[in-house]
Amino acid sequence: MIEQDQRVIKSMIIVTLAIALIGVAAFFIAQYVADTSTTARQPGTEDTRAAVQERIQPVGKVAVAGVIAKPVTAKEARSGKEIITASCGGCHHSGVAGAPKIGSKRDWEDRASAGMDALLASVVKGKGIMPPRAGGDFSDVEIVSAIKVMMTNSGL
Numbered sequence: 001m002i003e004q005d006q007r008v009i010k011s012m013i014i015v016t017l018a019i020a021l022i023g024v025a026a027f028f029i030a031q032y033v034a035d036t037s038t039t040a041r042q043p044g045t046e047d048t049r050a051a052v053q054e055r056i057q058p059v060g061k062v063a064v065a066g067v068i069a070k071p072v073t074a075k076e077a078r079s080g081k082e083i084i085t086a087s088c089g090g091c092h093h094s095g096v097a098g099a100p101k102i103g104s105k106r107d108w109e110d111r112a113s114a115g116m117d118a119l120l121a122s123v124v125k126g127k128g129i130m131p132p133r134a135g136g137d138f139s140d141v142e143i144v145s146a147i148k149v150m151m152t153n154s155g156l
């Protein structure tokens, strides 16, 4: 009877120790796993995270940066002549619907006396059948260049 008890107690102690050992091992394994996935203490971890960052970055990022950088820094103003050919000349060469004609000093004299700011404002807002910004995507600088060319070619 006592012998049997001793054997039971012995095996219980062994089982308890085994469970404790498994617990301790699980603790260290968990720490190791946490270390490699969330902190940079393990050698090589930084590289791994950088590689992952690179793989999961948005595909369009580089292309978007290029698109943003170009128009802002590299968009050059078109010349007055180019703008007139592209748009203004359509009305101002022929003088359609009362448009001051390119080459007619008389048509431009009174208008020119209002000053460049006023003329630019007319084109930006639109006047008569001339739509705002003459219906194009012309910048203020481009419109002023075009007006200057029109007036120069009209003898002003």
Ligand code: HEC
Pocket (backbone or CB within 6 Å): 083, 084, 087, 088, 089, 090, 091, 092, 096, 097, 098, 099, 100, 111, 118, 119, 120, 122, 123, 127, 128, 129, 130, 131, 133, 134, 138, 143, 146, 147
């Ligand atoms: C659709 C025809 C049309 C186009 C295109 C057009 N214009 Fe005009 N423009 C007119 C007409 C018509 C007037 C006269 C409006 C009035 O006095 O009632 C005018 C007037 C002007 C005036 C005089 C404004 C004032 O205050 O007296 C300027 C300057 C001018 N245009 C510049 C331009 C420039 C620069 C462009 C091109 C970027 C352009 N126009 C394109 C029809 C046009």
